[in-house]
């Protein structure tokens with residue numbers, strides 16, 4: 011698809027991939043609106059990227075999404091692309107006590123967020139001749155990462171949902187893309203430390219992942235697997251038990267409550 015002269019809404023645009031998407035898509039000549047929960051972070055991005063439009067909105071809150079939808083449709087009626095990027099990832103030992111309302115947080119942000127965004131914006135996207143939805147899943151959608159069990163469930167769910175969505179929209183003007191991103195040097199991963207067995211050397215720069223995503227969309231590539239994500243796809247098919255036993259070594263002392 012053509013990635014110039016579009017109006018694009020990016021959820022979670024204040025850091026990591028979202029910020030890279032915003033700056034690169036603006037440079038390509040698109041109008042870009044970003045969201046995030048933190049007003050200060052939105053202001054900081056506006057200073058760095060004066061052309062960006064910012065709206066404070068929490069993707070896990072239905073009332074925020076209704077307000078976001080009203081504002082965007084009113085102020086940016088040309089909106090034709092949605093990037094469901096906002097996400098959170100915690101390390102969680104299931105041996106610890108957890109508040110029942112909080113334990114599902116990644117499901118609410120990473121899975122229910124994109125599902126509700128699509129449902130809310132679908133009637134509008136159908137009115138456009140050239141429209142797209144990109145959902146940012148993860149290599150972890152292909153293989154569970156035991157130290158982040160709720161995140162793993164959210165991304166596997168998002169991948170399944172995106173595959174079903176693509177089929178349901180096949181006779182429409184809306185392209186459905188999935189970015190199956192590998193691990194990256196964004197703040198999301200700050201909580202994972204070398205001493206726990208995590209290798210930061212394997213992480214890919216967010217700029218490169220977003221370049222691959224943009225190129226993939228321009229080439230109408232429905233599923234985009236940058237860098238190690240391609241290898242993860244192959245390994246998850248050929249040796250799923252090996253893969254999960256290896257990833258289960260990362261953060262072992264935290265996970266097993268020792």
Ligand SMILES: NC(=O)c1ccc[n+]([C@@H]2O[C@H](COP(=O)([O-])OP(=O)(O)OC[C@H]3O[C@@H](n4cnc5c(N)ncnc54)[C@H](OP(=O)(O)O)[C@@H]3O)[C@@H](O)[C@H]2O)c1
Pocket residue numbers: 021022023024025026027028045046047048049051067068069070094095096097098099119120146147148149190191192193194195196197198199
């Ligand atoms: N980094 C990786 O290794 C990696 C790998 C595969 C997939 N991914 C996925 O890529 C996406 C972006 O990750 P990232 O690494 O760029 O993360 P990041 O650097 O932590 O940035 C996350 C962004 O999402 C926003 N956000 C978080 N919760 C939100 C909510 N409830 N409503 C609205 N905005 C929210 C944050 O802003 P506020 O905090 O201000 O809300 C921030 O702008 C996520 O879906 C993540 O799961 C990341």
